[in-house]
Amino acid sequence: MYESSSRRIVPFVLILLIGAARAECQEWKTKWEKVVTDAKKEGKVAVAGPPGTAYREVMRGFEKKYPEITLEFQSFTPANFTARFSKERQAGQYLWDIYVTGPTGFDISAKKSGDLDPIRPLFILPEVLDEKAWFGGFDKAFLDSEKKYIFAFQAQITPQVLINREFVSEKDLNSIKGLLDPKWKGKIAINDPRVDGAGNGRIALWAGQMGEEFVRALLKQDLTLTRDDRQLADWLARGKFPIAIGVNDTDIAELQKLGVGAKVEPLGGKLAEAWRLSTGWGAARFVNKAPHVNAATVYVNWLLSKEGQTAWATTVSRPSRRIDVPRVAGMSPDPGIDYFDIDREERVPLRDKAQEISKSVLR
Amino acid sequence: MSAIQPRSFSPHSFIYWLVLGIVLFAVLYPAGVIILSSFETPGERLVSGIGLQAWKTAFADPAIISAIWNTLTITLARQAIALPIAILLSWVLARTDVPGATALEFLFWLGYFLPPLPVTMGWILLLDPDYGLLNLWLTHLPFVDRAAFNIYSFWGIVWAHLTTSTIAVEVMLLTPAFRNMDATLEEASLVSGAGVIRTIRKIVVPLMTPIVGVVLLLGIVHSLQAFELELILGFPFRFYVFSTQIHWLLNQQPPQFAAATALGSTILFLMVPLIALQRRGVARRSFATVGGRYKGQKQSLGKWRWLIFVILLGVALLITVIPLLFLTVASFMARFGYFDVPKPWTALHWSRVIDDSVFLDSLKNTLVLAGATALVSVMLFTLIAYIVIRTNFVGRAALDMVSWLPSTLPGIILGLGLLSVFLGTPFLRSLYGSMFLLIIATVISSMTLGVQVIKGALSQLAVELEEAAKVAGGSGWNSFRDIVLPIIAPSMLLVGTLSFIAAARNVSTVALISTSRTRPLSLLQLDFLVESRYESAAVIGIIVVILTTGVALIARLLGLRTGMER
Numbered sequence: 053m054y055e056s057s058s059r060r061i062v063p064f065v066l067i068l069l070i071g072a073a074r075a076e077c078q079e080w081k082t083k084w085e086k087v088v089t090d091a092k093k094e095g096k097v098a099v100a101g102p103p104g105t106a107y108r109e110v111m112r113g114f115e116k117k118y119p120e121i122t123l124e125f126q127s128f129t130p131a132n133f134t135a136r137f138s139k140e141r142q143a144g145q146y147l148w149d150i151y152v153t154g155p156t157g158f159d160i161s162a163k164k165s166g167d168l169d170p171i172r173p174l175f176i177l178p179e180v181l182d183e184k185a186w187f188g189g190f191d192k193a194f195l196d197s198e199k200k201y202i203f204a205f206q207a208q209i210t211p212q213v214l215i216n217r218e219f220v221s222e223k224d225l226n227s228i229k230g231l232l233d234p235k236w237k238g239k240i241a242i243n244d245p246r247v248d249g250a251g252n253g254r255i256a257l258w259a260g261q262m263g264e265e266f267v268r269a270l271l272k273q274d275l276t277l278t279r280d281d282r283q284l285a286d287w288l289a290r291g292k293f294p295i296a297i298g299v300n301d302t303d304i305a306e307l308q309k310l311g312v313g314a315k316v317e318p319l320g321g322k323l324a325e326a327w328r329l330s331t332g333w334g335a336a337r338f339v340n341k342a343p344h345v346n347a348a349t350v351y352v353n354w355l356l357s358k359e360g361q362t363a364w365a366t367t368v369s370r371p372s373r374r375i376d377v378p379r380v381a382g383m384s385p386d387p388g389i390d391y392f393d394i395d396r397e398e399r400v401p402l403r404d405k406a407q408e409i410s411k412s413v414l415r
Numbered sequence: 416m417s418a419i420q421p422r423s424f425s426p427h428s429f430i431y432w433l434v435l436g437i438v439l440f441a442v443l444y445p446a447g448v449i450i451l452s453s454f455e456t457p458g459e460r461l462v463s464g465i466g467l468q469a470w471k472t473a474f475a476d477p478a479i480i481s482a483i484w485n486t487l488t489i490t491l492a493r494q495a496i497a498l499p500i501a502i503l504l505s506w507v508l509a510r511t512d513v514p515g516a517t518a519l520e521f522l523f524w525l526g527y528f529l530p531p532l533p534v535t536m537g538w539i540l541l542l543d544p545d546y547g548l549l550n551l552w553l554t555h556l557p558f559v560d561r562a563a564f565n566i567y568s569f570w571g572i573v574w575a576h577l578t579t580s581t582i583a584v585e586v587m588l589l590t591p592a593f594r595n596m597d598a599t600l601e602e603a604s605l606v607s608g609a610g611v612i613r614t615i616r617k618i619v620v621p622l623m624t625p626i627v628g629v630v631l632l633l634g635i636v637h638s639l640q641a642f643e644l645e646l647i648l649g650f651p652f653r654f655y656v657f658s659t660q661i662h663w664l665l666n667q668q669p670p671q672f673a674a675a676t677a678l679g680s681t682i683l684f685l686m687v688p689l690i691a692l693q694r695r696g697v698a699r700r701s702f703a704t705v706g707g708r709y710k711g712q713k714q715s716l717g718k719w720r721w722l723i724f725v726i727l728l729g730v731a732l733l734i735t736v737i738p739l740l741f742l743t744v745a746s747f748m749a750r751f752g753y754f755d756v757p758k759p760w761t762a763l764h765w766s767r768v769i770d771d772s773v774f775l776d777s778l779k780n781t782l783v784l785a786g787a788t789a790l791v792s793v794m795l796f797t798l799i800a801y802i803v804i805r806t807n808f809v810g811r812a813a814l815d816m817v818s819w820l821p822s823t824l825p826g827i828i829l830g831l832g833l834l835s836v837f838l839g840t841p842f843l844r845s846l847y848g849s850m851f852l853l854i855i856a857t858v859i860s861s862m863t864l865g866v867q868v869i870k871g872a873l874s875q876l877a878v879e880l881e882e883a884a885k886v887a888g889g890s891g892w893n894s895f896r897d898i899v900l901p902i903i904a905p906s907m908l909l910v911g912t913l914s915f916i917a918a919a920r921n922v923s924t925v926a927l928i929s930t931s932r933t934r935p936l937s938l939l940q941l942d943f944l945v946e947s948r949y950e951s952a953a954v955i956g957i958i959v960v961i962l963t964t965g966v967a968l969i970a971r972l973l974g975l976r977t978g979m980e981r
Contacts, residue, residue, distance in 0.1 A: 104945050105939075108942070135672060135834070139831070142835075156668050247663065277653065280646070285947070286752070290545070290546050310753060312753055415477060
């Protein structure tokens with residue numbers, strides 16, 4: 053009796069589930085088609101993005117896929133965008149739809165002031181919402197505490213310290229803690245940690261993982277400062293400073309392609325304090341009172357799709373947080389390691405603290 | 416100096432008032448916005464109140480004291496070296512029979528057109544204490560056992576400034592003025608037994624006071640705002656200047672705009688008394704050197720002619736040819752400075768720039784922006800200078816003072832002010848994002864230099880010439896066209912060229928106002944710089960130099976026709 057009724061229920065449940073799935077499928081498809089139609093009517097999407105030719109080139113893919121929607125993409129440094137955005141808002145001009153850049157102080161202030169709308173509701177395509185498609189899961193890609201405003205689609209591991217083994221042997225220095233040895237005084241260069249950037253991120257990570265005492269002691273090692281990535285890479289490759297903190301690894305990779313700095317390598321092996329997870333310039337936000345909501349929806353869904361992220365990873369040579377797109381050698385995170393992500397909103401106090409310490413020590 | 420009297424309520428006075436109105440609006444409005452914004456207190460919605468917090472933040476950093484001191488000392492060192500050299504070089508180029516003067520003068524123009532960053536990279540390559548090529552070569556000498564030069568030092572920064580732009584621009588500005596000097600005065604001095612140096616010191620410099628004063632003031636303003644070289648060369652030995660502090664505030668997260676504008680306004684407040692002093696100094700007497708008995712004859716250098724030519728050529732090579740070589744080499748090297756890699760040479764950077772999808776549009780935008788800026792600047796600045804020097808218009812002092820203000824504000828601070836003006840003015844708001852506003856912004860940025868150069872030329876021109884033309888029945892316009900214009904034409908063409916290059920190179924102001932449709936080459940160059948692709952940035956630098964050289968050559972050909980070789 054029980055068996056016969058279950059035989060009847062199972063197909064019924066299956067039919068219900070398939071029906072629900074089809075309905076859901078039908079639902080997103082209907083929604084997507086309507087958004088695309090409305091986006092084409094809007095005719096354009098205004099995106100502010102990071103400076104650099106490669107970022108601009110990535111966006112060409114969107115124009116090819118949706119030729120009816122004009123992409124007005126403009127590059128900004130964070131300071132320039134913040135200035136322009138605030139002045140425009142003061143004048144009642146709402147000109148931007150999406151802002152793509154790294155995590156900056158803008159995020160906190162814009163979120164508080166209501167200048168950002170949640171980006172999460174814009175995600176429609178199942179491949180974008182797919183939990184398994186993202187490194188660490190979909191939710192982990194949000195940098196803000198509410199998990200709805202700032203979506204980090206780039207996840208790159210970068211070494212905290214690079215060392216030129218032509219000048220410093222492994223026997224002499226093989227750990228981050230070893231940097232405190234007085235013999236390295238005057239031998240270390242760093243990307244200025246007193247301002248937001250690569251140097252500050254690294255100091256913040258150590259402040260969180262190894263404590264303030266370590267950071268203070270390190271900063272007292274007679275560090276040489278620069279704000280020029282290229283200069284830092286050149287110094288390291290030539291051995292002017294054989295140890296460098298906050299070097300842009302792309303710069304080093306380019307030098308190594310030429311045969312320079314062949315013995316430059318990360319310091320500290322696979323230890324947690326030797327690597328950081330970085331968003332780079334790859335995080336998207338939806339600007340409040342956006343003039344082209346539908347086009348913005350189409351744009352972010354394209355950007356976060358497999359196609360968009362493949363374009364990002366291959367053109368910019370920075371790894372996507374999506375795990376179904378080509379990896380970038382030496383930069384894509386290893387799924388087995390729990391990296392310290394300094395870019396999350398809850399870590400902002402740590403970054404501020406790192407700046408404060410750096411300012412007080414590096415006068 | 417007597418001035419030409421405008422009739423009340425004449426079309427002339429209407430134009431004067433109109434020009435004053437436009438200049439006051441275009442300069443004082445953004446300057447006022449900037450000063451006011453320095454009193455804003457940042458809050459959740461960007462501004463939450465009024466107070467002195469930004470000023471306290473700006474001056475709370477203990478580094479500010481040393482930054483001010485460093486700024487003063489480096490400004491003093493730059494000007495103390497550059498100005499006497501520039502005066503001497505300009506006098507030789509304009510007032511003597513040194514061979515190849517025209518070509519040599521043009522080399523100095525070319526030196527000014529070169530972008531400073533790749534040139535500085537070149538100097539680093541030669542003068543780095545650890546791997547600098549010149550330092551390494553010198554250590555082969557028996558008496559040299561360590562690096563002879565260190566580019567990362569106070570004098571390294573001074574050297575980089577002198578060789579990148581300071582001397583070149585001062586020679587550019589002074590030479591046309593020297594050309595307008597009456598030769599009889601020098602002849603009298605030389606005949607009476609005073610040597611060349613004494614003649615320059617006692618006759619030439621006093622007569623050239625207005626233009627020398629202007630060049631000095633412009634040099635000071637330029638020094639106060641310079642930060643690119645200080646950032647690259649000063650940071651490694653923690654040498655901060657005023658402008659690097661502004662840069663620092665703008666790079667905080669969130670950017671400290673109010674504090675940065677407080678520091679920016681400080682430069683403005685510091686410069687106003689100096690500008691007033693300079694105005695007062697030149698207003699007391701006449702500096703007219705081109706009158707009815709003007710004699711433009713050049714002094715003979717005699718047996719020293721060729722030696723002086725060689726020295727001049729040496730200086731020109733140092734500040735033009737060597738940097739140009741750096742720039743060209745940089746654009747063709749796989750990575751600038753790495754000569755010992757397997758494949759050091761490549762054309763990749765050129766193809767990367769030329770194949771860039773926005774290159775052609777950016778080039779077109781640069782030509783429109785820089786060309787229009789040059790044209791508008793020449794016309795507007797000539798009008799302003801004429802009103803200030805040649806009329807009794809009640810607002811002429813205000814016009815003169817106000818024309819100085821744009822140069823006293825750092826580019827990005829001026830950009831912020833202009834952004835407020837463009838967005839806050841209904842009739843301009845509708846033009847927001849257009850090329851028109853970019854042109855207005857770059858014209859305002861070039862105003863000080865342009866007005867002062869033409870003012871200098873006009874102040875050398877005796878008013879008797881125009882009065883004679885009027886007595887002979889010529890109208891005001893006729894006397895301007897037939898008497899004034901031919902004499903000041905070289906200065907006008909210089910202003911056109913300077914405005915062209917300033918607009919073509921402008922990043923800080925343009926970056927805040929341009930759109931994807933109006934972006935010029937300078938922003939494409941910024942993209943490459945951000946990516947650390949200095950070689951590709953050097954390619955754009957060369958393209959801008961070629962464009963500007965073309966404009967300069969046309970300007971000089973016109974200038975030669977209109978009296979440069981008087």
